[in-house]
Amino acid sequence: MSQAFGYLWALLKGAAITTRHFVVNMWFHTLRLVGFKRFRPGAVTIQYPEVRKPLASRHRSLHRLVPRPDGKPRCVACLLCVTVCPSECIYVEAEEDPDADIQKTAGTFEIDLTRCCFCGFCVEACPEDAIRMDTGTIDLAARSRKDLFFDRGRLLR
Amino acid sequence: MSDVLVSLVKIFVALGWFLILTLYLTWVERKESAVLQDRIGANRASVFGLRIFGLFQPFADAIKMIFKEDFVPAFANKVLHTLAPFVSFFFVAVTITAMPFGDDIVLGGKTLSLQVFDPSVGLLYVLAMLSLGIYGIILSGWASRNRFALLGSVRGAAQLISYEVALGLSLIGLIMVFPSLRMSEIVRFQGGTVLGFLPRWGVFLQPLGFALFFIAALAETKRVPFDLPEGESEIIGFFAEYGGLKWGLFMMTDFMEIIVVSALIATLFFGGWQVPWLAADGFHWPWGGHWALAKWLVIALQVLAFQVKVVFFCWLQILIRWTYPRFRYDQLMDLGWKLLVPLGLLNILGTGLIMSL
Numbered sequence: 001m002s003q004a005f006g007y008l009w010a011l012l013k014g015a016a017i018t019t020r021h022f023v024v025n026m027w028f029h030t031l032r033l034v035g036f037k038r039f040r041p042g043a044v045t046i047q048y049p050e051v052r053k054p055l056a057s058r059h060r061s062l063h064r065l066v067p068r069p070d071g072k073p074r075c076v077a078c079l080l081c082v083t084v085c086p087s088e089c090i091y092v093e094a095e096e097d098p099d100a101d102i103q104k105t106a107g108t109f110e111i112d113l114t115r116c117c118f119c120g121f122c123v124e125a126c127p128e129d130a131i132r133m134d135t136g137t138i139d140l141a142a143r144s145r146k147d148l149f150f151d152r153g154r155l156l157r
Numbered sequence: 158m159s160d161v162l163v164s165l166v167k168i169f170v171a172l173g174w175f176l177i178l179t180l181y182l183t184w185v186e187r188k189e190s191a192v193l194q195d196r197i198g199a200n201r202a203s204v205f206g207l208r209i210f211g212l213f214q215p216f217a218d219a220i221k222m223i224f225k226e227d228f229v230p231a232f233a234n235k236v237l238h239t240l241a242p243f244v245s246f247f248f249v250a251v252t253i254t255a256m257p258f259g260d261d262i263v264l265g266g267k268t269l270s271l272q273v274f275d276p277s278v279g280l281l282y283v284l285a286m287l288s289l290g291i292y293g294i295i296l297s298g299w300a301s302r303n304r305f306a307l308l309g310s311v312r313g314a315a316q317l318i319s320y321e322v323a324l325g326l327s328l329i330g331l332i333m334v335f336p337s338l339r340m341s342e343i344v345r346f347q348g349g350t351v352l353g354f355l356p357r358w359g360v361f362l363q364p365l366g367f368a369l370f371f372i373a374a375l376a377e378t379k380r381v382p383f384d385l386p387e388g389e390s391e392i393i394g395f396f397a398e399y400g401g402l403k404w405g406l407f408m409m410t411d412f413m414e415i416i417v418v419s420a421l422i423a424t425l426f427f428g429g430w431q432v433p434w435l436a437a438d439g440f441h442w443p444w445g446g447h448w449a450l451a452k453w454l455v456i457a458l459q460v461l462a463f464q465v466k467v468v469f470f471c472w473l474q475i476l477i478r479w480t481y482p483r484f485r486y487d488q489l490m491d492l493g494w495k496l497l498v499p500l501g502l503l504n505i506l507g508t509g510l511i512m513s514l
Binding site for chain 1: 191496
């Protein structure tokens with residue numbers, strides 16, 4: 001019998017907890033609705049497309065090719081990123097660079113994002129710091145596969 | 158002729174009220190569960206960029222369900238499979254006709270009761286119709302020829318029948334106290350006060366009866382603490398083979414049962430449309446004094462009071478649904494037969510003893 005009352009007490013306590021959450025959250029929702037934005041919001045939800053959480057500085061987002069001062073990519077087409085890439089999604093074709101100190105650069109640089117697993121090995125491997133994953137672009141949905149093939153022009157920024 | 162017309166209008170208004178409340182109860186369920194779990198809930202449905210807290214969500218859901226394929230599995234019994242959701246829906250939908258929404262209105266010398274029809278066995282009628290709703294569950298499980306669906310309907314039948322007993326027993330004390338089974342008279346009887354200050358509501362006359370009725374009625378709605386017929390996480394339940402709008406009818410039946418149970422609780426235990434200390438000519442405060450009110454204002458207050466009570470109990474039931482985990486089947490049966498039924502009998506005995514004094 002005492003056990004049964006223990007259960008009943010626990011049930012009431014549970015109901016009190018959910019009721020408290022409801023009342024407190026409703027109170028803050030109402031406050032915000034009528035314009036008191038200094039208080040905490042009524043929910044912990046982040047309304048994603050409109051409100052975004054700041055990304056961590058080491059977050060791996062969409063790749064970019066880092067340009068030299070003259071606008072060409074820093075890439076010297078050493079193919080280390082192509083070699084290390086576990087999903088084999090990078091395609092590089094070398095090109096002669098008129099600058100005698102550099103000699104080689106990437107004429108074609110393509111990343112197939114339909115295959116990329118965002119491991120960041122290409123960034124680690126690059127001796128020239130030519131590829132980085134710091135654009136902060138994380139919404140990469142596209143309407144066609146074609147839109148997910150990033151060529152040199154789209155990567156260079 | 159005009160009587161028929163009035164009845165038809167009443168039926169349309171009552172059913173419209175019922176269905177609109179059902180529609181928005183789905184929204185309330187989503188939003189309330191979100192608020193008490195620190196979430197926001199569905200707020201994306203919009204018309205021309207207008208969101209207003211996702212109030213269009215029920216329409217979006219309805220449109221989605223209407224455009225889904227109306228699928229009947231090849232192995233199912235087509236007639237019964239189609240019939241079952243309608244049976245379920247119909248027997249809940251008709252119960253609202255016996256609910257008194259307000260006091261009689263006198264319009265141009267004619268008395269208009271705010272109730273579709275008022276049989277002398279109103280309470281029994283509502284209980285009978287709620288019980289007949291079981292046939293929808295049994296039919297759906299049987300006609301689906303799916304073992305899990307059948308398991309769900311067998312559980313549903315066993316649960317609802319055993320809780321029907323507790324439900325009936327919890328109400329017998331109330332029937333002993335109240336002079337009639339007619340819903341309008343039950344409400345009218347709750348108008349006065351007891352001990353000079355308490356409103357003469359069923360909950361004050363029958364506190365134990367109320368607790369038992371509430372638990373049994375929760376089991377009747379077959380929602381979460383008692384959702385064994387459905388059992389989302391183990392057997393998908395009696396509507397496992399349904400999709401689209403037929404599944405939607407089962408879902409709607411669930412929400413309509415919440416409203417019916419709320420209306421029943423409000424009518425039987427919380428004075429229906431009675432406002433505490435409000436008589437036909439205004440408030441009579443228990444500490445003395447009288448606050449006269451216009452007749453139309455009194456009626457408006459009473460109709461509003463019924464709505465508020467119904468909405469409050471809908472809210473409470475949704476809160477309960479999002480607070481407690483599901484019972485195990487043997488615990489459910491234990492609670493029904495070993496706790497609610499004996500307490501119901503005790504309640505009858507106690508009521509009888511007090512009344513004979």
